[in-house]
Amino acid sequence: MTAQEICLCGLLLREHFGEVVEKVGTHLLRSGAQNLRTIVHETNLSVDLVKKCLCVLVQHGACSFTVGRKGPGSPTEYHACGERILRVLRYSRYIYTAKTLYGDTGELIIEELLQRGHVTMSSTVKTVADRLTQNMEEGQSLDYSEVSSTFSKLVETHFLQRCPPVGAAGTSGGAAPAEAPATPAAPAAAASTAPPTAESFPECYTLPQVTLTGRGKRQLVPEDGEDQRNAKRAKMTSESHGDEGIYWQVNFERFHQYFRDQAIISAVANKMDQTSSEIVRTILRMSEVTTSPTATCTKPLSTNEIFRSLPASYNIPRHILDQYLTLLVDDPMEFVGKAGESGGGMFVVNLHKALANLARATLESIVQERFGSRSARIFRLLLRKRHLEQKQVEDFAMIPAKEAKDMLYTLLSHNLVQLQEIPKTPDFAPSRTFYLYTVNQLPTARMLLQNCYKTVANLIERRLFETKENKRLLEKSQRIEAILASLQASGAEPEQLSEVEEMISAPEKQQLDVLRLHVNKLDSAENQVDETIFILESYISSTSAS
Amino acid sequence: MAEVKVKKETNLSEPAEVENRIKELCQQFPQGITDQMIQNVLPHLEPQQRAMAINKLLSLGQLDLMRNSSGLLYRLKDTQGASKMKGSDNQEKLVYQIIEDAGNKGIWSRDIRFKSNLPLTEINKILKNLESKKLIKAVKSVAASKKKVYMLYNLQPDRSVTGGAWYSDQDFESEFVEVLNQQCFKFLQSKAEAARDGKQSPMVQRNSSLATSHEVWKYICELGISKVDLSMDDIETILNTLIYDGKAEMTVIAAKEGTVGSVDGQVKLYRGVNAILQPTGLVKTPCGLCPVFHDCHEGGEISPSSCVYMNEWLDF
Numbered sequence: 001m002t003a004q005e006i007c008l009c010g011l012l013l014r015e016h017f018g019e020v021v022e023k024v025g026t027h028l029l030r031s032g033a034q035n036l037r038t039i040v041h042e043t044n045l046s047v048d049l050v051k052k053c054l055c056v057l058v059q060h061g062a063c064s065f066t067v068g069r070k071g072p073g074s075p076t077e078y079h080a081c082g083e084r085i086l087r088v089l090r091y092s093r094y095i096y097t098a099k100t101l102y103g104d105t106g107e108l109i110i111e112e113l114l115q116r117g118h119v120t121m122s123s124t125v126k127t128v129a130d131r132l133t134q135n136m137e138e139g140q141s142l143d144y145s146e147v148s149s150t151f152s153k154l155v156e157t158h159f160l161q162r163c164p165p166v167g168a169a170g171t172s173g174g175a176a177p178a179e180a181p182a183t184p185a186a187p188a189a190a191a192s193t194a195p196p197t198a199e200s201f202p203e204c205y206t207l208p209q210v211t212l213t214g215r216g217k218r219q220l221v222p223e224d225g226e227d228q229r230n231a232k233r234a235k236m237t238s239e240s241h242g243d244e245g246i247y248w249q250v251n252f253e254r255f256h257q258y259f260r261d262q263a264i265i266s267a268v269a270n271k272m273d274q275t276s277s278e279i280v281r282t283i284l285r286m287s288e289v290t291t292s293p294t295a296t297c298t299k300p301l302s303t304n305e306i307f308r309s310l311p312a313s314y315n316i317p318r319h320i321l322d323q324y325l326t327l328l329v330d331d332p333m334e335f336v337g338k339a340g341e342s343g344g345g346m347f348v349v350n351l352h353k354a355l356a357n358l359a360r361a362t363l364e365s366i367v368q369e370r371f372g373s374r375s376a377r378i379f380r381l382l383l384r385k386r387h388l389e390q391k392q393v394e395d396f397a398m399i400p401a402k403e404a405k406d407m408l409y410t411l412l413s414h415n416l417v418q419l420q421e422i423p424k425t426p427d428f429a430p431s432r433t434f435y436l437y438t439v440n441q442l443p444t445a446r447m448l449l450q451n452c453y454k455t456v457a458n459l460i461e462r463r464l465f466e467t468k469e470n471k472r473l474l475e476k477s478q479r480i481e482a483i484l485a486s487l488q489a490s491g492a493e494p495e496q497l498s499e500v501e502e503m504i505s506a507p508e509k510q511q512l513d514v515l516r517l518h519v520n521k522l523d524s525a526e527n528q529v530d531e532t533i534f535i536l537e538s539y540i541s542s543t544s545a546s
Numbered sequence: 547m548a549e550v551k552v553k554k555e556t557n558l559s560e561p562a563e564v565e566n567r568i569k570e571l572c573q574q575f576p577q578g579i580t581d582q583m584i585q586n587v588l589p590h591l592e593p594q595q596r597a598m599a600i601n602k603l604l605s606l607g608q609l610d611l612m613r614n615s616s617g618l619l620y621r622l623k624d625t626q627g628a629s630k631m632k633g634s635d636n637q638e639k640l641v642y643q644i645i646e647d648a649g650n651k652g653i654w655s656r657d658i659r660f661k662s663n664l665p666l667t668e669i670n671k672i673l674k675n676l677e678s679k680k681l682i683k684a685v686k687s688v689a690a691s692k693k694k695v696y697m698l699y700n701l702q703p704d705r706s707v708t709g710g711a712w713y714s715d716q717d718f719e720s721e722f723v724e725v726l727n728q729q730c731f732k733f734l735q736s737k738a739e740a741a742r743d744g745k746q747s748p749m750v751q752r753n754s755s756l757a758t759s760h761e762v763w764k765y766i767c768e769l770g771i772s773k774v775d776l777s778m779d780d781i782e783t784i785l786n787t788l789i790y791d792g793k794a795e796m797t798v799i800a801a802k803e804g805t806v807g808s809v810d811g812q813v814k815l816y817r818g819v820n821a822i823l824q825p826t827g828l829v830k831t832p833c834g835l836c837p838v839f840h841d842c843h844e845g846g847e848i849s850p851s852s853c854v855y856m857n858e859w860l861d862f
Contacts, residue, residue: 357822
């Protein structure tokens with residue numbers, strides 16, 4: 001973990017779980033695996049507090065525990081998972097995606113699971129149904145079965161997955177299964193943990209739960225279907241729903257796959273046209289569940305299959321589809337590749353190549369915005385031609401020598417361009433040395449990713465600062481809102497209400513509006529940077545995997 | 547035995563004879579003679595002998611070898627240079643020869659010094675002398691503005707010396723390049739748009755959005771924005787900058803011999819393309835463009851809470 005990442009993790013932990021958890025979390029991130037005693041000693045917190053913090057972290061999969069390194073019997077060691085903590089940044093996007101795909105119910109299910117880490121299906125379904133019912137009009141209520149059907153849909157599409165049973169971890173003493181839930185979001189995890197993750201996957205999604213939930217659901221609905229309001233109060237009662245011990249968590253990897261597919265589709269739409277992007281969308285959707293998350297390309301699909309799966313509303317005749325596919329294959333971006341001739345041509349989506357292209361476009365865009373379009377021209381030129389001398393750069397880019405030199409050196413000083421010296425003689429005399437400029441995409445992407453982390457940390461920092469500055473005002477407005485709400489509930493007269501409203505003066509109101517605007521702006525900027533982070537992260541993990 | 551002797555004699559006498567005949571022939575046809583013509587005049591000459599004679603003349607510097615569309619041409623070397631050099635000493639001749647060898651690329655005075663082993667002052671004097679006689683000229687190179695190269699007076703300087711169409715008086719005309727770059731892009735874009743509006747099948751649409759470099763060249767020539775004559779190569783370099791700008795793509799296809807704009811049986815096709823990404827999220831924040839990004843730390847002199855860029859951005 002780099003300093004920037006730890007700093008960002010700390011901020012995220014503070015925002016979501018408070019300062020104590022932040023302290024323990026960052027400590028663990030900085031010092032690697034540690035046992036309870038060392039943590040207590042080094043953080044100067046009470047044992048109880050540390051235990052609670054660790055509980056929180058483990059519950060959210062941000063911390064894993066292993067048997068001590070000194071062999072059996074040695075104290076358990078805790079290890080924080082930074083990648084998992086950084087996922088917090090993307091929560092809003094996961095929730096939004098669930099909303100677009102599965103409506104409000106899906107949104108709330110994901111939100112619930114994200115907020116609580118590991119939850120059983122029955123309790124999620126109950127809470128979600130309660131919350132939805134509360135927002136509905138008087139006298140209406142939502143059936144549990146609807147929520148649980150959405151839940152099972154989410155499981156079917158792998159957006160949710162079962163946490164491997166904790167009991168196995170406890171009894172066998174093998175920590176690997178316990179670690180598995182924490183790592184799926186991080187394919188870069190240590191090699192030793194990778195095999196158990198893969199092993200535990202098949203049982204993670206598949207049928208056992210579905211049959212289980214089916215039973216659980218039937219028990220649920222008649223039991224307390226009539227009065228949801230009460231059910232909320234009596235949450236997590238001791239009644240058995242048949243799914244005790246089976247906890248669920250959000251499958252981040254699957255969400256990332258979805259984001260990646262969306263990114264590819266929108267890239268195709270930008271580059272080619274809407275219809276081509278729909279074809280790519282169809283191919284991606286058909287292979288959504290059959291392709292493994294780390295595959296370099298999707299499973300080959302024949303033209304016939306693609307043709308049959310195209311949404312009828314698009315009305316693309318067969319020969320036009322053929323043309324579109326040929327065009328997609330011919331495109332230099334190579335989003336789509338041809339795998340064979342059988343069945344009217346087999347086509348794949350080159351996922352890794354697409355990610356590399358997207359990452360390259362991201363780098364180019366960063367250079368373009370930061371240093372201007374002429375520097376971007378040099379940058380692209382170097383990406384394309386690999387190694388070039390200064391003179392060649394000037395000639396190819398058609399930029400006057402003086403400016404080109406300036407731009408090259410600026411890029412070099414920002415580590416976006418590298419310089420390779422090739423001496424003709426061993427003394428490295430400048431007159432007898434070739435100086436070749438080059439761009440290394442992967443290290444550059446890594447560096448920019450760190451910049452992104454720092455940027456997000458800065459934005460959060462600034463947001464905290466803004467809210468801190470206006471703390472008094474915020475508290476006041478909250479108090480007044482509370483008073484208003486209680487007055488409204490008790491049926492107060494309009495004059496009374498307006499009187500209370502006037503307690504906030506006009507300039508104060510203005511200030512609040514400005515603050516709201518600022519915070520919104522910072523929030524949306526965080527999400528935008530996260531999109532860059534996502535593309536760079538997936539590119540880096542895809543290239544290091546292959 | 548006698549026969550052999552005779553043959554040997556003719557062999558001995560012939561080379562000089564043949565050379566003379568060839569020289570005569572050359573004088574008759576000052577624009578040059580071909581192999582075929584020599585064969586016609588000297589039908590009994592064996593190819594080997596002919597080659598030997600020509601080689602000798604070439605090595606003596608009396609004959610020039612040239613190439614035209616129909617094949618090789620031999621021409622008598624003009625002795626004008628030698629006549630011009632009348633009245634000059636050996637040193638001057640030597641320097642002249644060195645400059646002549648350098649051709650239209652020119653040669654730097656320091657390199658003349660190395661090659662001739664004459665002192666620099668002497669060389670400067672000779673160069674001045676030759677220049678005043680209009681035998682040589684000095685040309686400023688674009689590669690190094692202070693470097694003067696010398697070449698024969700009647701030569702057209704090489705592109706590497708003048709920099710081609712993009713330089714006027716050693717200055718790179720970046721505005722000119724930029725204008726051409728924009729015009730080319732406009733051309734490709736309008737073509738792509740027309741193709742898109744055509745509402746044809748995707749393949750036809752793509753193909754009609756492609757433009758050959760010849761078409762672009764013609765368009766630019768007809769626009770008349772350029773004072774100098776641009777060649778196809780010049781336009782291709784401009785089009786290449788569009789590729790590096792991420793605004794165009796190039797494909798190469800094989801062309802039939804004689805197609806307009808084909809080079810070595812290939813036609814380069816260009817088309818305007820759109821970027822695959824909007825500006826990425828990072829650069830939409832002030833930090834993505836911040837010049838003091840690396841000096842920024844919470845609690846430091848430069849920090850997110852006190853950031854002026856952030857203030858401006860938030861109040862925008």
